[in-house]
Amino acid sequence: MTSAILNTLFAQSAVGLHVLDARLRVIRANVLSDAVPAEDLAGHYFTDAYRLERPHEAERMLRAVLHSGVAVRNRVIRGRLMDAPGPDRSLKVSVYRLDDARGRKLGLLATVVDVDEQEKARTRSACLTAVRTRVGRSLDVAATCEGLVESVVPVFADFAVVEVVDEVLRGADPPPGPLGHDVPLRRAALRGLGADGQRDGLVGEMRRLPARTPYALAVSDLRPRLVRITARTPWLGTAPGSARLIEAIGAHSMIVVPLKLHGAVLGLVSFYRCRDSEPFEENDLPLTLTAAAHVALSIDNARQYERDHVIASTVQRRLLPQRDSDHAAVETAHVLLPGRNSGSWFDTIGLSGARTALVVGAVEGPGLQTAITMGQLRTAIHALAGLDLEPDEVLARLADTAARLARDRAGLPPADRLLGQSLTATCMYAVHDPFSGTCTIARAGNATPALMAPDGTTTPLDVPEGPRLFSGDTAPFATATFELGEGSVLAFFSGAPMPAGRHSTGPREEPAGPGRSLQDLCDDVVYHLPADAHPGGAALLLARTGVVPPDRVAAWELSQDRTTPGIARALVRDRLDGWHLDEETIEATELIVSELVTNAVRYGTPPLRLRLILDRTLTCEVHDSSPVAPHLRHARTIDEGGRGLFIVSRLAAHWGIRYGTDGKTLWTEQELGSATDVR
Numbered sequence: 001m002t003s004a005i006l007n008t009l010f011a012q013s014a015v016g017l018h019v020l021d022a023r024l025r026v027i028r029a030n031v032l033s034d035a036v037p038a039e040d041l042a043g044h045y046f047t048d049a050y051r052l053e054r055p056h057e058a059e060r061m062l063r064a065v066l067h068s069g070v071a072v073r074n075r076v077i078r079g080r081l082m083d084a085p086g087p088d089r090s091l092k093v094s095v096y097r098l099d100d101a102r103g104r105k106l107g108l109l110a111t112v113v114d115v116d117e118q119e120k121a122r123t124r125s126a127c128l129t130a131v132r133t134r135v136g137r138s139l140d141v142a143a144t145c146e147g148l149v150e151s152v153v154p155v156f157a158d159f160a161v162v163e164v165v166d167e168v169l170r171g172a173d174p175p176p177g178p179l180g181h182d183v184p185l186r187r188a189a190l191r192g193l194g195a196d197g198q199r200d201g202l203v204g205e206m207r208r209l210p211a212r213t214p215y216a217l218a219v220s221d222l223r224p225r226l227v228r229i230t231a232r233t234p235w236l237g238t239a240p241g242s243a244r245l246i247e248a249i250g251a252h253s254m255i256v257v258p259l260k261l262h263g264a265v266l267g268l269v270s271f272y273r274c275r276d277s278e279p280f281e282e283n284d285l286p287l288t289l290t291a292a293a294h295v296a297l298s299i300d301n302a303r304q305y306e307r308d309h310v311i312a313s314t315v316q317r318r319l320l321p322q323r324d325s326d327h328a329a330v331e332t333a334h335v336l337l338p339g340r341n342s343g344s345w346f347d348t349i350g351l352s353g354a355r356t357a358l359v360v361g362a363v364e365g366p367g368l369q370t371a372i373t374m375g376q377l378r379t380a381i382h383a384l385a386g387l388d389l390e391p392d393e394v395l396a397r398l399a400d401t402a403a404r405l406a407r408d409r410a411g412l413p414p415a416d417r418l419l420g421q422s423l424t425a426t427c428m429y430a431v432h433d434p435f436s437g438t439c440t441i442a443r444a445g446n447a448t449p450a451l452m453a454p455d456g457t458t459t460p461l462d463v464p465e466g467p468r469l470f471s472g473d474t475a476p477f478a479t480a481t482f483e484l485g486e487g488s489v490l491a492f493f494s495g496a497p498m499p500a501g502r503h504s505t506g507p508r509e510e511p512a513g514p515g516r517s518l519q520d521l522c523d524d525v526v527y528h529l530p531a532d533a534h535p536g537g538a539a540l541l542l543a544r545t546g547v548v549p550p551d552r553v554a555a556w557e558l559s560q561d562r563t564t565p566g567i568a569r570a571l572v573r574d575r576l577d578g579w580h581l582d583e584e585t586i587e588a589t590e591l592i593v594s595e596l597v598t599n600a601v602r603y604g605t606p607p608l609r610l611r612l613i614l615d616r617t618l619t620c621e622v623h624d625s626s627p628v629a630p631h632l633r634h635a636r637t638i639d640e641g642g643r644g645l646f647i648v649s650r651l652a653a654h655w656g657i658r659y660g661t662d663g664k665t666l667w668t669e670q671e672l673g674s675a676t677d678v679r
Contacts, residue, residue: 016112019098020046022105024062031081044082046110052079053088065095066108076119087278090119117283124287127156131291136298139305141169144298145189148269148291156287157271159192159249164259164267164299166206171307174264174300179219184208185267192249192272209268210239214256219265224257224288226280246272253279257288259296266299305366312342312371319375320345328354328615329434329546333518335526339537343370343425344494345378346539349385352658352667353621354434354548354613357385360447360541361427362494369418376405377425377469388658391429391442392477395466398427399444399477402469423470428463428492432484434547439490440481444469451482452489452521452542484545489521494539518544548613555611560601568597568610572620579614582673588651589620589670595648596622596666603628605663617653618670625663 018041019028026041026049046062047055058077065072073094080088092113098106134147145162153160163185168174175183186206209216213235214225227233229252236243246254251272259267269292273280320336332348343363351357359381363374380401384394406423426445433439441449441461445468449461463480467473484490522542554575558564569590576586593610600608604624613619648655652668659665 016114018046018049018110018112020062020108020110022066022107024059024066024108027107041082049082050079050091050112051082051088052077054078058093062095062108062110065097066105069097069099069105071096076115089114089116091115120283123155124284127152128287128290130155131294135291135295136301139302141299141302141306142188144295144302146191148295149189149191152271152291153191156284157192158274158277159190159251159272161190161270161272162188162259162267162295163207163270164188165265168266168299168303171303171310174261174266174303176263177219177222177258177260177265179209179258179265181208181211181216188267192274207241210242213239213242214254215239215242215268215270218256218258219268222258222260222263222265224255224285224292226253226255226282226285228253228279250275253277255280255284255288257292259292259299261293261296261300266296266303269295308367309340309342312366312368313338315368315371316342316345316374319371319378321347327356328552328613329548330356330358330432331518331544331546332358333522333542335522335540337526337534337538337540339535340366341370341536342366342368343374344537344539345374346492346494346541347378347381348541348543349382351385351431352388352619352654352656352669353665354615354619356432356543358430358432358490358492358541358543359428360492360494360539361425362447362538363423363425364536365421365423369421373405373423373425377402377427381427381429386656388656390479391431391440392466392479394429395427395442395444395477398429399467399469403472406470406472425469426494427469428494430490430492432490432543432545434545437485437545437547438481438483439545440479442466442477442479444477447493449493450491451484452491458491486545486547488545489518490543490545491525492541492543518542548615552614553611555609558597558608558610560604560606560608562601564601564608565594565597568593571610572612575612576618581618585618585670585672589618592620592648592651592668592670593622595645596620596668599645599666600624616672618672619667620652620670621665621667623663623665627659627664 017028017030018026021027024046026044026046029041029049031037031041041049047059052058054077061072061075064070071094075093075095077091077093078088079091092115094111096109098109100106130151131148134151135144137147138144141164145164148162149160165174165179166184166186169186169188184206185208187203190202209219214227218225229236229246236246245251249272251274253273255271257269257271258265259269269288271280271288317336327348327350330348334346336344336346341362341364343365345359345361347357347359349357349359361374361377361381363370363377377398380398381394384397389397402423402425409418409421409423412418426443426447428441428443428445428447428449430439430441430449441463443449443463444466446465449463451459451461461480461482464478466477467475522540525540525542554571556568556571558568572589572593573586576589589612597608597610600622604626607623607625609621609623611619611621611623613621645655648668651670653671655666655668657664657666
């Protein structure tokens, strides 16, 4: 009975059975392959009967079972039956010790199951899972391509190359298939055995696909190609670059798959197996097609993001000042750090009385709408700056503007994708007055200004933090005023606050005094930022404070008397003659000053002051302590008065009223002719 059971088992078992003696030689076996008869295995050591990739490891495993009696189950090894044709296969081996009735060791029973196809399927599944996990996490074409080659090498392929249509890398729409021979592709990523040393030189290369090659055929009919490569492969002669690569890596099999999406061609992926690896087979094609489809979709998403980012960045830069403005008592320099967001901005705005407004801000988020919102806020800032408001009042009114923009967005149709996107922004507004030597600052959000003294030391400025724009918080804004020495450098940053020690390293090494280029100092701050700081981008604005040269300012205390307008005209003519201004400008200025002083004498209260400031424009200021302001009237023909401010508005390029704690100041600005020497 026992003999019959054993004979039946060995004859009909779906598992390869091998009885080994104590010396690990095969005594009896049945095999599942017709290539080698079972009787041919008898007398051979197990590690000779199967040509194993790691025979010494297999022998140690067999001896361990023989000595300990602890079975080994389902151990996967690589090998093949002796003299069997073809490559090595995946074999699942289980080993049990055979003992007699007295417990003496007789040998081993080893079962062998060919699980090559299952292992290949498992490998393909794991590889595809890696592709789906790694590819598409970044909206960057290069990172997407790198994710693919990292996922497939060396698990599925020995060498992989991703090439992308060059225009697609720049955000352009992919061309429809078939891809023409004149369309260039750029190598975006590669990975493989022996390629590490050449990688930097190979990535970024551009080529046009040679005709009558698997590469050209794949992007022509948008179908993959599985190709066996030998020394006699005919198309290698028409593609010398590919031939050199294939020879260098020892490739004998490849799959070429087009990267396609909705009939358009984004690029090409080439998978290679080299030297001792098994060639690709038809069962490998579904994996390559699925992986290529996933990569194509990820590249297209990255392409669209890149295009939108380029458009948004272009709009952002067009909305920003195209050059650093030159103001009477402030020198400025700026750096715009690129990043994912497109809402950072800066400004320097000339105000009356040789004052300068310094502005930095940021609307958070990427895309064109962020840049447009930034432009709306920047335009509002310019309009508010012209009203000569205090910094906290400017931000309060800017917050009102932001609230209206938020309400407009909330009223969009339900299908509009902007409806669910929140808005948030920060802004810092400062006014530097060279005559008082002060800078008054208010801020909405957490951006912190810093002061770089002429000796190189850096100190964060303690400015009360107001609510962010678009936050809905109606808390009031507050200001802080700082006295500044000549040559001090103010640093305004639109991003999150930077520790003083980090961004001040450069300035401490080289003082921030007048002798050093402000742009060099600005660049130095950027050089010392951590590499991963502010990935969203930011704007840095530096301003070095100065004074108005004494010979460019004239100021007088005037009496509250009927003869004062005439005296003022004489003082103005004498001063403008000394500045060598032309007669037309002098006469216009006399008339302006006469009207302003007359108004102050009639309707104002003492003290009365007159000041002239000569820069690129000529500024006239008349100050009195009354808070009541005159109004521009359009007098009728028969009216005897009411034309004073109208005449002033016609003669001056700009005019306005500035209020302070000690009264008001009426000011005008006149453009100076290009021939006038204002230096």
